[in-house]
Amino acid sequence: MKKNALACIAGLAGVALAAVAQAGTVRDDGLKPYEVVGDIAIPKPLTDKPGDPANGRKLVANRKKGNCLACHKIEQMKDFLFHGEIGPELTDIASNMPASEMRLRLVNPKIVNPDTIMPAFYRVDGLYRVMKKFQGKPILTAQEIEDVIAFLVTLKAPK
Amino acid sequence: MSRKGKNMTTGGGKLAAVAAGFLLAAGFVAGLSTPASACEECKGKYEVEGRKSGYLFSNPETRAIQDDDFANGGMLWVEKGAELWNKVDGKAGKSCASCHGDAEESMKGVYTVYPKYVQELGKLENLEQRINRCREANMGAKAWKWESDDLLAMTTYIGYLSRGMPMNVKIDGPAAPFFEKGKEEYFKRRGQLDMACKHCHYDHAGQYIRADLISEGRGGGAFPAYRLKWQKIGSLHRRFKGCNKQIRAQPYKAGSDEYVNLELFVKWRSRGLPVEVPAVRR
Numbered sequence: 001m002k003k004n005a006l007a008c009i010a011g012l013a014g015v016a017l018a019a020v021a022q023a024g025t026v027r028d029d030g031l032k033p034y035e036v037v038g039d040i041a042i043p044k045p046l047t048d049k050p051g052d053p054a055n056g057r058k059l060v061a062n063r064k065k066g067n068c069l070a071c072h073k074i075e076q077m078k079d080f081l082f083h084g085e086i087g088p089e090l091t092d093i094a095s096n097m098p099a100s101e102m103r104l105r106l107v108n109p110k111i112v113n114p115d116t117i118m119p120a121f122y123r124v125d126g127l128y129r130v131m132k133k134f135q136g137k138p139i140l141t142a143q144e145i146e147d148v149i150a151f152l153v154t155l156k157a158p159k
Numbered sequence: 160m161s162r163k164g165k166n167m168t169t170g171g172g173k174l175a176a177v178a179a180g181f182l183l184a185a186g187f188v189a190g191l192s193t194p195a196s197a198c199e200e201c202k203g204k205y206e207v208e209g210r211k212s213g214y215l216f217s218n219p220e221t222r223a224i225q226d227d228d229f230a231n232g233g234m235l236w237v238e239k240g241a242e243l244w245n246k247v248d249g250k251a252g253k254s255c256a257s258c259h260g261d262a263e264e265s266m267k268g269v270y271t272v273y274p275k276y277v278q279e280l281g282k283l284e285n286l287e288q289r290i291n292r293c294r295e296a297n298m299g300a301k302a303w304k305w306e307s308d309d310l311l312a313m314t315t316y317i318g319y320l321s322r323g324m325p326m327n328v329k330i331d332g333p334a335a336p337f338f339e340k341g342k343e344e345y346f347k348r349r350g351q352l353d354m355a356c357k358h359c360h361y362d363h364a365g366q367y368i369r370a371d372l373i374s375e376g377r378g379g380g381a382f383p384a385y386r387l388k389w390q391k392i393g394s395l396h397r398r399f400k401g402c403n404k405q406i407r408a409q410p411y412k413a414g415s416d417e418y419v420n421l422e423l424f425v426k427w428r429s430r431g432l433p434v435e436v437p438a439v440r441r
Contacts, residue, residue: 063369070369082370086363110353117358119351127353129409134351 029124032142034103039111041100046107046122046142051150059148065140066148071118076155087118092157102149106140121145207325207431213381213440216365216374221387225439233315233385233437236308236392240316243309249300255313258297262320270321270434271380274423276334283337283419287314287394305413311392315383318436326379326429334423341424344417350408359402376402379429381438392437395422 032046045051059066061080069077071086093102104111108120121140140148205212214222224230244262247254259265274285284292290313291302303310330338345356359368360376367373378384382395389397396413399421403410411417 067369082367084368085366086368115362117354117362119353123353127349127351128347129349130351131404131407131409134407137351139351 042103043100045146047146051146053150056147056151059144094153094155099149099153102152106145211375212432213374216372221441233392236312236315237319239312243313249298251299253298266317266320268321270318271324271327274419285419311383315437321434323433325431328426330427337420338423341420344421345424350406352406354406377429379426380432380434384438384440387441
């Protein structure tokens, strides 16, 4: 119950901040502004520069960056050993989910599922006891989020 | 002190009867099981009322090392602990044996009831801290440092003397508020990755996270455990720190109130599971 309330606040905060951003103000947490639509998607890219799918693939594997393989199996990445089984397989994700929804999943999946284990990759507020060297920094930068999405939209299972 | 010692032993005595049945069953099962089998057979010992020990999530090679005292690196710490037991140290000119006599009698079952509430302290105390209180107050010796070979050896030795006995910490009465705090820790999200212990060990136990099979995070009867990754024995608090760091959360100090409270919660989650000290984990 408490968690749901928190998620609502996070959702509202996202909208409020986006409104501020449209007026040309910088967010005070240093992150790029974004607008959450319908609690399910962030339609606009976080950066003007298009994402780089090759770099995105690296970030998905990198244990110090996305480390998505810790939890998700991706058939197209069999060149890396040990794919986790915590989250749904992403092998065909591009057939099932638009980029706008992937963006929210990466930025802050707690807006979709408040109880999820999946980290918010682009968030610095509302966290507790973050190690000093990671304080005030998101796990991925805005450009890195776009790079990962550019890779995810290529993931279609051969039919 | 000696009065308390007696209480602990009496508690242990009652438990010993339960443990005897346990050990019989375990010995019987161990004879049948081959290390390579997924451990359906050893569940009798390592699963109690649906609560599973980390042993059942270890791979067969690691289990085989734990099952063989000659291969188990943790046994070196047991031997060292047994030596320290009789070693005179400190201003009072005493060893542990001077007050407690034969450890195999006086320390049997002791491991299973820690951490416990201590009135003089007004809070919980775990086994490492109890050992150090004896050193300072009764031996006039210096407290051993956390994670030092000596403290690990003594804790491991005392744990070993309860091997096979069921974990049995108290969480009611004056321990209750500390238990609640420990439980809160287990369920509170933390770190840059924003996870609570429960996200891995309740929600996703039995699933692989990259190359690691996640256990139920009980660990109560296992530590100090010999971790292949550490290449030595290590405390439960060291394991807590590791779990905190991997989600980029600021860990607490070993021996902090926060970790002792968390230890009580984790050991309560392990109630009924057998003491495995020194367990072997990857």
